[in-house]
Amino acid sequence: MSRPHxxxxxxxxxxxxxxxxxxxxxxxxxxxxxKRAVLLLPLAETMRKVGEAVHDCAVCGNIxxxxxxxxxxxxxxxxGEICVVEDVADLWAMERGGAFGGRYHVLGGTxxxxxxxxxxxxxxxxxxxxxxxxxxxxxxLALNATVDGQTTAxxxxxxxxETGVRLSSLAQxxxxxxxxxxxxxxxxxxxxxxxxxx
Amino acid sequence: MSRPHxxxxxxxxxxxxxxxxxxxxxxxxxxxxxKRAVLLLPLAETMRKVGEAVHDCAVCGNIxxxxxxxxxxxxxxxxGEICVVEDVADLWAMERGGAFGGRYHVLGGTxxxxxxxxxxxxxxxxxxxxxxxxxxxxxxLALNATVDGQTTAxxxxxxxxETGVRLSSLAQxxxxxxxxxxxxxxxxxxxxxxxxxx
Numbered sequence: 001m002s003r004p005h006x007x008x009x010x011x012x013x014x015x016x017x018x019x020x021x022x023x024x025x026x027x028x029x030x031x032x033x034x035k036r037a038v039l040l041l042p043l044a045e046t047m048r049k050v051g052e053a054v055h056d057c058a059v060c061g062n063i064x065x066x067x068x069x070x071x072x073x074x075x076x077x078x079x080g081e082i083c084v085v086e087d088v089a090d091l092w093a094m095e096r097g098g099a100f101g102g103r104y105h106v107l108g109g110t111x112x113x114x115x116x117x118x119x120x121x122x123x124x125x126x127x128x129x130x131x132x133x134x135x136x137x138x139x140x141l142a143l144n145a146t147v148d149g150q151t152t153a154x155x156x157x158x159x160x161x162e163t164g165v166r167l168s169s170l171a172q173x174x175x176x177x178x179x180x181x182x183x184x185x186x187x188x189x190x191x192x193x194x195x196x197x198x
Numbered sequence: 199m200s201r202p203h204x205x206x207x208x209x210x211x212x213x214x215x216x217x218x219x220x221x222x223x224x225x226x227x228x229x230x231x232x233k234r235a236v237l238l239l240p241l242a243e244t245m246r247k248v249g250e251a252v253h254d255c256a257v258c259g260n261i262x263x264x265x266x267x268x269x270x271x272x273x274x275x276x277x278g279e280i281c282v283v284e285d286v287a288d289l290w291a292m293e294r295g296g297a298f299g300g301r302y303h304v305l306g307g308t309x310x311x312x313x314x315x316x317x318x319x320x321x322x323x324x325x326x327x328x329x330x331x332x333x334x335x336x337x338x339l340a341l342n343a344t345v346d347g348q349t350t351a352x353x354x355x356x357x358x359x360e361t362g363v364r365l366s367s368l369a370q371x372x373x374x375x376x377x378x379x380x381x382x383x384x385x386x387x388x389x390x391x392x393x394x395x396x
Contacts, residue, residue, distance in 0.1 A: 002268040002293060006248045007261065013241045016233075017226045024217040029248075030287050031216050033261055036249050043211045044245035047230070050204045051239045054231055063205065063231055070200040089228050095200060 007033075059130070061106030061123050063088055077103050080137040084127065084156065086110055086144055094142060102140075105130065110148035111155055122152070124159060131163050138166040145172060205231075257328070259304030259321050261286055275301050278335035282325065282354065284308055284342055292340060300338075303328065308346035309353055320350070322357060329361050336364040343370060 007029060015025035032040040056062070057069035064070070071077055081102030085091050091104050107122040119125070130136065139160060143149035157167055173191035174183065205227060213223035230238040254260070255267035262268065269275055279300030283289050289302050305320040317323070328334065337358060341347035355365055371389035372381065 002272075003290070004252060004261065004263045006244065006251055006263060010241075010244045010248050013237065013244055016237060018229050019222040019226060020217060026287065026290065028215045028217060030285070032245070033248065033252055033286075039211065039214060040245055041249045043208075044242050044249060046204065046208045046211055047238055047242035047245065050208050050227075050231065051234050051242060053204055054202060063202065065202045065204060074200075087228070088231075089224065092201070092224065 060104050061108055062091055062104060071103055077101060081140060082136050083140045083142050085142050110152040112148055124156060128159060131165050136165055138168060141169040258302050259306055260289055260302060269301055275299060280334050281338045281340050283340050308350040310346055322354060326357060329363050334363055339367040
């Protein structure tokens with residue numbers, strides 16, 4: 001194929017982004033070349049900056065450009081609650097809701113025998129240590145309702161049992177705006193079991 | 199939202215790529231941050247290189263890092279045929295097929311009264327000039343089978359009428375592997391009108 005090798009290299013790299021395949025990577029690259037001044041060069045520069053400046057928060061694992069992230073640096077968020085999430089995308093999802101006023105602990109994944117991810121890969125020892133250091137009263141496990149997520153939640157619950165901290169997890173049930181006819185059986189069973197008096 | 203502003207800037211830019219929305223841009227950016235060394239920094243560097251090195255071929259409008267693109271620079275492809283395409287994506291599609299041995303002329307779009315795109319925006323004067331200069335015998339109009347594509351093809355045909363060059367367009371009909379039941383009526387009619395003796 002008679003393409004400049006820089007273009008081929010860019011297509012190969014773009015095709016490795018989630019949500020883009022070879023065809024959409026080609027389309028994206030042509031779009032970038034057409035919008036050189038307003039998109040391609042700003043994107044190159046912003047990626048370079050992010051690559052140089054962004055790293056994990058030393059306390060919670062959130063991404064930040066400072067030593068500790070904005071949430072960990074905010075004294076107003078030191079309310080004795082830690083919300084444990086799998087990754088930064090989940091932290092962002094929680095923050096979009098705006099309902100949680102405490103701090104986070106980003107595991108960076110879930111336990112997985114298949115991918116040989118153990119507790120030491122997941123900032124779980126850090127979490128135990130934080131509970132003592134920060135005087136935490138409640139740990140909310142906001143892990144995904146998948147097999148790996150729930151396995152990880154169980155493991156963390158066992159690890160924290162002797163710290164005496166209060167443990168909770170997100171409620172399971174019918175999503176807001178959800179229609180029963182479109183929900184899976186597991187969700188309906190869970191919502192029924194956890195039914196509340198009116 | 200408590201995100202570093204570099205991350206927000208990167209999400210905004212990524213969301214402007216075709217095929218990515220705000221949600222998939224967030225996912226892509228987190229993926230980039232996680233794969234800093236193998237994806238984020240190489241991508242930044244490759245984008246910078248492409249932005250600096252890649253420009254339009256002075257002859258045909260293909261993208262290239264040299265003065266003229268590889269196809270225009272290849273004497274073996276000077277066979278008197280020019281294939282006219284809308285944009286570089288179409289040139290790539292033709293090259294993937296590998297069935298065409300001549301050179302290209304990339305219009306950079308189609309005539310469009312709505313978007314006020316006129317002939318002078320589309321390298322059509324360049325095309326007329328090339329036909330004389332390069333001693334072209336046949337011009338193949340490989341424009342998309344859309345209203346704008348076909349309007350542009352008609353306009354070019356009129357412009358080239360007095361040059362005496364042979365004009366052709368891609369055949370229309372049933373795609374290879376196509377099932378009649380899934381084809382639109384227009385394609386079936388076109389295929390029937392253009393039927394060939396066995």
